[in-house]
Amino acid sequence: MGKFKETVLEIDLTALAHNYKYLRSKINSETKLLAVVKAFGYGSESVAVAKELENLGVNYFAVAYVAEGVVLRDAGIRTPILVLHPQPVNFPTLIERCLEPSIYSFRILKEFIAVAETKKQQDYPVHLKFNTGLNRLGFLENDVPSILSALKKTSALKTKSLFSHLVASEDPSEKEFTHTQIERFKNISAAIALELGYKPMLHQSNTSGVLNYPEAHFTMVRTGIGLFGFGNSTKENAHLKPVATLKSVISQIHHIQPGETVGYNRAYTATKLERTATLPIGHADGISRAFGNGKGWVTIAGKKAPIVGNVCMDMLMVNVTEIDCKEGDEVIIFDQNTTAEDLSEAIHSISYEMLTAISQRVKRVIRRN
Numbered sequence: 001m002g003k004f005k006e007t008v009l010e011i012d013l014t015a016l017a018h019n020y021k022y023l024r025s026k027i028n029s030e031t032k033l034l035a036v037v038k039a040f041g042y043g044s045e046s047v048a049v050a051k052e053l054e055n056l057g058v059n060y061f062a063v064a065y066v067a068e069g070v071v072l073r074d075a076g077i078r079t080p081i082l083v084l085h086p087q088p089v090n091f092p093t094l095i096e097r098c099l100e101p102s103i104y105s106f107r108i109l110k111e112f113i114a115v116a117e118t119k120k121q122q123d124y125p126v127h128l129k130f131n132t133g134l135n136r137l138g139f140l141e142n143d144v145p146s147i148l149s150a151l152k153k154t155s156a157l158k159t160k161s162l163f164s165h166l167v168a169s170e171d172p173s174e175k176e177f178t179h180t181q182i183e184r185f186k187n188i189s190a191a192i193a194l195e196l197g198y199k200p201m202l203h204q205s206n207t208s209g210v211l212n213y214p215e216a217h218f219t220m221v222r223t224g225i226g227l228f229g230f231g232n233s234t235k236e237n238a239h240l241k242p243v244a245t246l247k248s249v250i251s252q253i254h255h256i257q258p259g260e261t262v263g264y265n266r267a268y269t270a271t272k273l274e275r276t277a278t279l280p281i282g283h284a285d286g287i288s289r290a291f292g293n294g295k296g297w298v299t300i301a302g303k304k305a306p307i308v309g310n311v312c313m314d315m316l317m318v319n320v321t322e323i324d325c326k327e328g329d330e331v332i333i334f335d336q337n338t339t340a341e342d343l344s345e346a347i348h349s350i351s352y353e354m355l356t357a358i359s360q361r362v363k364r365v366i367r368r369n
C-alpha cells in the first residue's frame with residue numbers, strides 16, 4: 001500500500017546509479033561521460049539527480065537553457081555544465097554562474113565574444129556545435145575558416161569542445177546516414193584541431209549512440225534518457241531501470257447505472273452497472289487528453305483499469321468494475337512494469353515526452369530502492 005496517499009513521482013536514485021554504471025560499462029575508461037539533465041532531469045528532479053551523478057563521478061552536465069544551469073549552481077553543483085541552447089539575453093548570467101555555452105551560429109559567436117570581452121574574460125570555455133545532418137542547430141563544415149578567424153581575434157574564448165548530434169542513432173535502418181554524420185564530424189574536427197594547435201574534446205553520441213555506435217564515442221558521450229532508464233530498444237531497456245514511478249490514489253468510487261455517462265461532454269456511456277474510480281491527476285499534471293476514452297490505463301491491485309471518458313484538468317476516471325479496490329487505495333500510472341514508454345506508445349508518443357510532461361504540481365519524492 002502506498003504511503004503517500006496523493007499523486008507522487010518517486011525518483012529512485014538506486015536505479016539511476018545502476019543505469020549510470022551500465023552506460024559507463026559501454027564506454028572506454030578514458031571516455032568522459034556527460035549527463036544530460038535538462039527539463040528538470042527528464043521530468044524527475046534535476047538537483048537530486050545531479051548530486052547523485054556528481055558523487056558517482058560524472059565528468060560533465062548539460063542542460064538546454066541557462067536558467068536550468070543556474071538551478072544546479074544554486075544547489076552547489078561544481079561539475080562543468082554545458083548549456084546546449086543558450087540565448088544571448090542570458091549570456092551575462094551564464095558567465096556569472098560559470099556555465100559553458102554551446103556556440104551554434106555566427107550570431108551567437110559574435111554576441112558571446114562581445115559579452116565575454118566586456119566582462120574581461122580570458123579563455124572562457126565554449127563548445128562549438130556543428131550541424132552534421134539534423135538541421136536544427138550548429139555551424140556547417142564550410143563555416144570553419146570564418147569561425148577560426150573570429151576566434152583568433154580574441155583571447156576571451158577557449159574552445160573546450162567540438163560537438164554534433166546524431167539524427168537517428170536508435171534506428172538500425174539509418175546506419176548509413178549515421179555513418180555519414182560520423183564522417184562529417186571527423187572531417188570538421190580534424191580541420192579545426194589542426195588550426196587551434198591544441199585538442200578540444202569531441203562528442204557526438206547521445207544514449208543510443210553510446211549503445212549502438214562505439215565508433216562515435218570520441219572523447220566524451222552525452223547521455224540523457226539512458227540514465228533515466230530507457231534505451232530506445234527492447235534489448236537495451238532490459239539492461240536499464242526506469243528511475244521514475246508515477247503513483248496516485250483512489251479519491252472516490254462511483255457506481256454508474258446503465259445508460260449514465262461519465263465525465264465532460266458525456267464521452268462515456270455505461271452499458272451495464274459499472275464502477276469507476278476518480279484519481280487526483282489530470283492533463284495539468286501531464287496525463288494528456290490523448291489518453292482519454294480507453295487509450296490509456298492505470299494499474300490498481302495489479303490489474304489494468306482503462307481511462308473512462310475525457311481526461312479532466314485535475315482528475316481522471318478509470319473503470320474498476322472488475323477490480324477489487326476501495327477509496328484510498330494506491331494506483332500506479334507508470335513504474336518498472338508498465339513503463340512510461342509503454343504508456344506513451346498508446347498515444348504514438350515516446351518515453352521522453354511522457355516523462356518530461358509530468359508537471360511541477362506533482363510532488364517529487366526521492367528514494368533509494
Ligand SMILES: *Cc1c(COP(=O)(O)O)cnc(C)c1O
Pocket residue numbers: 036084165205206207208222223224225226
Ligand atoms: C537531449 C540531448 C541529448 C541527450 O539525448 P538522449 O537521447 O536523451 O541521450 C544529447 N545531446 C543533445 C544535443 C541533446 O539535445
